[in-house]
Amino acid sequence: MRITLEDVEYRYQANTPFEHLALYDVNLSIDSGSYTAIIGHTGSGKSTLLQHLNALLKPTKGRIIIGDRTIEAGRKEKQLRSIRQKVGIVFQFPEHQLFDETVEKDICFGPMNFGVSEADAKVLARKAIQHVGLAEDILEKSPFDLSGGQMRRVAIAGVLAMEPDVLVLDEPTAGLDPRGRKEIMDMFYDLHKKRGISTILVTHSMEDAAKYADEIVIMHQGSVFKKGSPQEIFSDPVQLLELGLDVPDTVRFQLKLQKELGIRFDKPCLNIDDLAIEIDKAMKRGNR
Amino acid sequence: MRKKLVSLENIKFKYEGQKNFALNDVSFDIYEGEWLAIVGHNGSGKSTLAKLLNGLQFAQTGTITVNDKVLTEETVWDVRRQIGMVFQNPDNQFVGTTVQDDVAFGLENVGVPQEVMVERVQNALSKVKMSKFLNQEPHHLSGGQKQRIAIAGVVALQPNIIILDEATSMLDPRGREEVLETVRELMQEKALTVISITHDLEEAAKADRIIVMNKGQLYREGTPRDIFKMEKELIELGLDIPFSIKLSKALQKNGVAIDYGHLTEEELVKDLCELHSKM
Amino acid sequence: MLDKMIFGRYVPANSVMHRMDPRAKLLLVFFFVCIVFLANNLVTYSLLGLVTLGIILLSKIKIRFLISGLKPVLLLIIFTFLVHILFTKEGKVLYQLGWLEIYEGGLRQGVFISLRFTFLILVTSLLTLTTTPISITDGMEELLNPLKKWKVPVHELALMMSIALRFIPTLMEETDKIMKAQIARGVDFSSGPIKNRIKAIVPLLVPLFVSAFKRAEELATAMEARGYQGGEGRTKYRQLHWGMIDSLCMVGLVILTGVLVLLRS
Numbered sequence: 001m002r003i004t005l006e007d008v009e010y011r012y013q014a015n016t017p018f019e020h021l022a023l024y025d026v027n028l029s030i031d032s033g034s035y036t037a038i039i040g041h042t043g044s045g046k047s048t049l050l051q052h053l054n055a056l057l058k059p060t061k062g063r064i065i066i067g068d069r070t071i072e073a074g075r076k077e078k079q080l081r082s083i084r085q086k087v088g089i090v091f092q093f094p095e096h097q098l099f100d101e102t103v104e105k106d107i108c109f110g111p112m113n114f115g116v117s118e119a120d121a122k123v124l125a126r127k128a129i130q131h132v133g134l135a136e137d138i139l140e141k142s143p144f145d146l147s148g149g150q151m152r153r154v155a156i157a158g159v160l161a162m163e164p165d166v167l168v169l170d171e172p173t174a175g176l177d178p179r180g181r182k183e184i185m186d187m188f189y190d191l192h193k194k195r196g197i198s199t200i201l202v203t204h205s206m207e208d209a210a211k212y213a214d215e216i217v218i219m220h221q222g223s224v225f226k227k228g229s230p231q232e233i234f235s236d237p238v239q240l241l242e243l244g245l246d247v248p249d250t251v252r253f254q255l256k257l258q259k260e261l262g263i264r265f266d267k268p269c270l271n272i273d274d275l276a277i278e279i280d281k282a283m284k285r286g287n288r
Numbered sequence: 289m290r291k292k293l294v295s296l297e298n299i300k301f302k303y304e305g306q307k308n309f310a311l312n313d314v315s316f317d318i319y320e321g322e323w324l325a326i327v328g329h330n331g332s333g334k335s336t337l338a339k340l341l342n343g344l345q346f347a348q349t350g351t352i353t354v355n356d357k358v359l360t361e362e363t364v365w366d367v368r369r370q371i372g373m374v375f376q377n378p379d380n381q382f383v384g385t386t387v388q389d390d391v392a393f394g395l396e397n398v399g400v401p402q403e404v405m406v407e408r409v410q411n412a413l414s415k416v417k418m419s420k421f422l423n424q425e426p427h428h429l430s431g432g433q434k435q436r437i438a439i440a441g442v443v444a445l446q447p448n449i450i451i452l453d454e455a456t457s458m459l460d461p462r463g464r465e466e467v468l469e470t471v472r473e474l475m476q477e478k479a480l481t482v483i484s485i486t487h488d489l490e491e492a493a494k495a496d497r498i499i500v501m502n503k504g505q506l507y508r509e510g511t512p513r514d515i516f517k518m519e520k521e522l523i524e525l526g527l528d529i530p531f532s533i534k535l536s537k538a539l540q541k542n543g544v545a546i547d548y549g550h551l552t553e554e555e556l557v558k559d560l561c562e563l564h565s566k567m
Numbered sequence: 568m569l570d571k572m573i574f575g576r577y578v579p580a581n582s583v584m585h586r587m588d589p590r591a592k593l594l595l596v597f598f599f600v601c602i603v604f605l606a607n608n609l610v611t612y613s614l615l616g617l618v619t620l621g622i623i624l625l626s627k628i629k630i631r632f633l634i635s636g637l638k639p640v641l642l643l644i645i646f647t648f649l650v651h652i653l654f655t656k657e658g659k660v661l662y663q664l665g666w667l668e669i670y671e672g673g674l675r676q677g678v679f680i681s682l683r684f685t686f687l688i689l690v691t692s693l694l695t696l697t698t699t700p701i702s703i704t705d706g707m708e709e710l711l712n713p714l715k716k717w718k719v720p721v722h723e724l725a726l727m728m729s730i731a732l733r734f735i736p737t738l739m740e741e742t743d744k745i746m747k748a749q750i751a752r753g754v755d756f757s758s759g760p761i762k763n764r765i766k767a768i769v770p771l772l773v774p775l776f777v778s779a780f781k782r783a784e785e786l787a788t789a790m791e792a793r794g795y796q797g798g799e800g801r802t803k804y805r806q807l808h809w810g811m812i813d814s815l816c817m818v819g820l821v822i823l824t825g826v827l828v829l830l831r832s
Contacts, residue, residue, distance in 0.1 A: 096745060113754060158752065162752065275538070279539060283563070369794065377782075380789065388804070401802060
């Protein structure tokens with residue numbers, strides 16, 4: 001499912017002394033089956049942007065086309081539920097949304113809101129819990145008796161069970177330890193590859209953006225600053241650093257070597273092995 | 289020989305209603321003026337340690353000594369004056385309605401006179417570079433800024449020790465750097481001892497010493513150089529190793545003739561420089 | 568709707584009203600609320616109207632903003648107005664349509680009561696619009712301090728209040744976040760039969776309570792770690808300053824009271 005934003009603007013608390021322009025002139029198109037990373041620092045508008053992707057917020061100007069639906073500014077929209085089923089959002093610290101007596105009921109909650117029968121929802125819950133790497137016997141437990149990491153996975157399972165076409169992830173690994181972080185990110189990537197789910201990842205981790213995404217969107221001060229493949233985006237690291245954004249460790253290291261050793265690299269390296277090979281090449285080349 | 293500031297002896301601790309010990313026979317010392325990183329995956333017992341050090345919980349067996357004073361219910365308030373703590377969630381430790389009120393909160397508690405308070409609040413805020421935010425309300429601050437205010441609140445009380453209890457784990461990279469930079473500067477200036485409980489291995493690499501916790505026990509204790517030698521083990525423990533070590537290993541694999549085990553990127557750059565000039 | 572609500576909100580500015588001592592403002596508002604009931608004829612109501620207008624001008628709050636903020640209570644004012652018009656049967660009949668009769672007394676009562684209501688709301692709103700909630704708390708704590716003699720836990724109450732104030736924006740944000748997360752999971756908070764809507768509250772309230780308790784617990788730990796042991800031996804960082812303008816306003820209010828007593832019929 002394709003999502004297109006045209007001239008989107010969003011103002012919080014319009015027409016009050018507290019008015020605040022959060023997004024403007026946003027033009028963006030996210031292809032079906034793609035993996036897009038949205039980066040930018042806190043306050044760049046990325047959280048506001050992501051809430052537009054399933055009509056939790058409606059633009060104060062412009063329009064958003066989600067599959068075959070168009071959300072137009074200033075128009076009353078009905079039946080947004082179908083959009084929300086197709087575009088699932090995993091919010092930051094999703095474990096905060098758990099509420100039901102058992103894990104199973106909590107996971108079934110989403111699908112049943114979208115009209116799935118209880119029996120079918122239970123099947124979905126079973127599948128989802130396997131997907132997030134938890135044992136089935138956890139289904140009978142209360143979500144509040146679980147560890148933080150397990151709660152996170154249950155909350156994610158609750159969104160996966162809705163079987164969305166598009167998955168929006170807002171810092172899904174915040175606060176996890178290194179192993180938990182890697183497992184969760186790999187799981188989402190696996191889903192993206194195997195089921196063709198379009199994935200939109202909002203993240204501060206340039207490593208993750210470079211590793212998983214095919215497209216990176218940089219948000220800056222409420223608008224899209226740049227869009228492109230990781231290679232394109234990180235080919236100009238100085239510009240990113242000037243915006244106060246990070247670059248992947250590998251790219252930052254390349255930059256350091258260029259400055260200290262005066263050697264040149266042909267391309268930005270996005271993983272360590274690649275970087276090691278390029279350093280080797282560049283140093284031998286420098287020798288000649 | 290450096291002075292022992294804190295020592296833990298055979299600490300055992302179990303939370304009420306839990307089967308397993310959160311801490312099982314843990315002993316170690318903390319020396320004056322060092323930066324000690326305590327690492328471990330979530331649930332390894334490292335945060336429980338922080339609570340015990342500050343007398344927020346008491347161990348079932350074993351003793352904790354802070355500055356030659358055994359930590360008991362009687363001495364706890366004295367000990368707390370020497371140990372400042374910064375917790376994980378920036379919101380849930382911000383007591384005041386504005387920045388200056390929050391920094392003053394600890395001072396009010398110990399009965400510092402008003403004129404002295406005003407001065408100390410100002411000083412503490414300038415140390416964390418937040419002087420301009422005197423009257424700001426917490427919900428207008430970023431996570432990193434709130435944590436710096438928490439640090440100011442600690443500094444204003446002039447403690448000997450600061451405990452960072454996963455204080456950067458909920459922050460974005462910029463906030464994390466701000467906070468660590470602030471603590472590093474303060475440590476230099478005020479000769480503080482820093483105990484940082486973390487799973488950020490890049491941060492731990494810059495510590496003087498690392499303690500690795502696993503399943504409630506002290507798994508290993510040593511300098512970053514020693515600790516990161518057991519890379520596979522660390523990854524099995526749910527942890528990670530710093531970027532520079534990963535890279536120097538990959539370089540070796542590709543036949544670049546350098547040493548292995550660089551703790552910081554600067555070290556690695558330096559070695560590569562040397563190699564480059566020889567070529 | 569909630570965005571437009573001005574009741575209990577603070578708008579930062581630099582006006583005389585903003586700079587006044589919260590104790591003075593609290594006392595003034597309290598007495599103003601009492602003397603509003605002294606007015607009972609055109610002259611006294613006009614006088615109160617002028618005074619209210621004067622206060623608004625002093626506060627530097629935009630009148631347009633105030634009026635839009637009054638919208639939520641407008642319905643209430645219209646309702647009281649209609650009740651009086653329809654049910655007070657005094658004086659001449661002004662208008663008659665079938666069973667509907669409007670009396671002169673009814674009209675007068677309706678207008679006066681609505682005006683009184685408007686004055687009260689405007690003045691109390693102005694208090695909160697020009698005083699930070701924490702200053703109000705400080706003012707209250709100071710004013711209530713004498714009650715400590717009778718073992719009223721004034722310090723604890725003030726601390727509770729200031730912590731509550733501190734966490735209101737945090738919890739509002741949290742509510743919004745959880746609500747959005749549940750809407751994204753297909754909950755509909757705003758349409759459908761009442762029964763369903765009530766049921767939809769559960770997935771909002773449970774997480775909110777869980778998180779509020781967690782926050783409270785962590786906050787208590789943090790406060791303890793920062794040496795909080797109750798009000799005893801504690802000093803206060805915030806100091807209040809009673810200025811000339813505060814005394815002047817008090818005098819002004821006394822004069823106003825006198826004038827109202829003289830002019831009322």
